[in-house]
Amino acid sequence: MNRLGLGLALLMLWGFVVWAQEVPNPEGLAPRIGDHPGYTRVVFDLPPGATYTLEPLGAALRLTLPGLTITPGITYTDRPELAGYVMEQFEDHAGILFLTPQGVSPRSGFKLQELPAAEGEGKRLVIDLSGAFADTTPFTPPPNFSFVKAKGRRFSVVLDPGHGGPDSGAVGLVVEKEVNLEVAKRVAALLQSAGVEVILTRNDDSAFSADKRTDLTARVNLAKGRNLYVSIHANATSPPRADWACGLEVYYYGPDNARIVYPPALPLLPSQPVIAPPATPPDALQPNLPSEAPIQPQEIVPPSPLPLPPVTPQMGSSRRMELSRTLASRVMSYLLSTTAALSRGVRTADYFVNKFATVPSILVEIGYVTHPIEGLNLRNSDYRDRIAYGIARGVLEYLENDYPTE
Numbered sequence: 001m002n003r004l005g006l007g008l009a010l011l012m013l014w015g016f017v018v019w020a021q022e023v024p025n026p027e028g029l030a031p032r033i034g035d036h037p038g039y040t041r042v043v044f045d046l047p048p049g050a051t052y053t054l055e056p057l058g059a060a061l062r063l064t065l066p067g068l069t070i071t072p073g074i075t076y077t078d079r080p081e082l083a084g085y086v087m088e089q090f091e092d093h094a095g096i097l098f099l100t101p102q103g104v105s106p107r108s109g110f111k112l113q114e115l116p117a118a119e120g121e122g123k124r125l126v127i128d129l130s131g132a133f134a135d136t137t138p139f140t141p142p143p144n145f146s147f148v149k150a151k152g153r154r155f156s157v158v159l160d161p162g163h164g165g166p167d168s169g170a171v172g173l174v175v176e177k178e179v180n181l182e183v184a185k186r187v188a189a190l191l192q193s194a195g196v197e198v199i200l201t202r203n204d205d206s207a208f209s210a211d212k213r214t215d216l217t218a219r220v221n222l223a224k225g226r227n228l229y230v231s232i233h234a235n236a237t238s239p240p241r242a243d244w245a246c247g248l249e250v251y252y253y254g255p256d257n258a259r260i261v262y263p264p265a266l267p268l269l270p271s272q273p274v275i276a277p278p279a280t281p282p283d284a285l286q287p288n289l290p291s292e293a294p295i296q297p298q299e300i301v302p303p304s305p306l307p308l309p310p311v312t313p314q315m316g317s318s319r320r321m322e323l324s325r326t327l328a329s330r331v332m333s334y335l336l337s338t339t340a341a342l343s344r345g346v347r348t349a350d351y352f353v354n355k356f357a358t359v360p361s362i363l364v365e366i367g368y369v370t371h372p373i374e375g376l377n378l379r380n381s382d383y384r385d386r387i388a389y390g391i392a393r394g395v396l397e398y399l400e401n402d403y404p405t406e
């Protein structure tokens with residue numbers, strides 16, 4: 001290419017750049033990242049007149065800036081809510097891909113604010129990222145669930161709001177025993193409206209016994225002769241993870257004998273004793289209690305446990321395990337669809353109530369009371385409605401579709 005050709009090419013390129021760049025484009029156009037309790041804030045100042053689109057893609061959030069140019073590159077941020085971002089230059093637009101390990105969807109994972117442009121400036125975009133941003137809008141349940149396949153059959157379900165009385169459970173932005181009970185009551189009302197008999201292990205702030213084993217044994221004994229058992233709990237964790245651990249879990253007593261596949265929630269208050277293995281020689285029936293259920297020293301009374309139900313229930317234990325897993329999956333699916341909350345998965349664990357309930361049994365962790373945003377969600381009545389509907393609908397779908405007919 002001769003000098004004239006090069007000049008023409010440069011002129012054409014310049015012309016294209018001017019055409020593509022409909023707005024002034026200051027150098028160093030890049031997001032600013034802020035670290036906040038429970039979320040990561042991304043601030044982006046647009047040039048005057050610039051437009052944008054923002055698109056949740058699951059594991060990433062894509063910001064598209066028509067007619068702008070940026071300096072391509074990858075920046076790692078190492079935040080739980082933002083792993084980093086990729087800046088790319090395309091022919092007619094710039095793109096920034098924010099990598100969001102906790103996930104984003106149209107209903108969850110991020111919040112966008114657009115601040116109006118000041119004189120001579122562009123708009124400011126403020127994008128907050130957190131797995132705890134879920135759907136907390138008011139919820140209207142669809143028309144009443146009606147049983148079709150199980151016509152004429154009367155089901156009976158045990159709902160177990162975890163903790164109670166002297167045992168508060170985890171304490172954060174909400175007290176676990178209170179939110180457990182509130183959600184359980186809402187689940188009960190929904191199930192009853194569908195014609196299911198409901199037995200609550202507690203209807204108020206009480207427990208069968210201050211002794212944890214006695215209390216839990218009394219609770220699971222209520223499952224005898226019923227169709228299934230659902231325990232409702234909330235999670236907590238200690239610093240430094242307290243401001244980012246969030247999401248839903250559903251547990252059942254599983255085939256790998258309770259290997260918890262994710263770091264377990266830690267006791268919230270370091271001063272509270274962690275439950276230690278029993279001083280008496282362990283026998284085959286001694287369960288590991290949930291790690292989140294510390295016992296206050298004064299609550300420990302001389303052991304006079306009720307007789308434990310047999311580990312192998314009337315329906316074979318492997319069968320019960322399968323059914324429990326199916327129930328867990330149903331409940332998790334409907335929890336996710338009603339709340340759009342972060343899923344931490346269906347898991348197995350050695351929880352007492354799942355191991356010893358003689359019927360299909362699950363334990364639902366409805367969120368982290370310690371997370372700055374999820375803790376607030378759990379205080380929100382609309383969100384509690386959504387959680388309750390997810391559990392109730394999962395139970396009803398299970399009873400309709402999966403419960404053994406023989």
Ligand SMILES: [Zn+2]
Binds near residue numbers: 169233234290292293
């Ligand atoms: Zn609990």
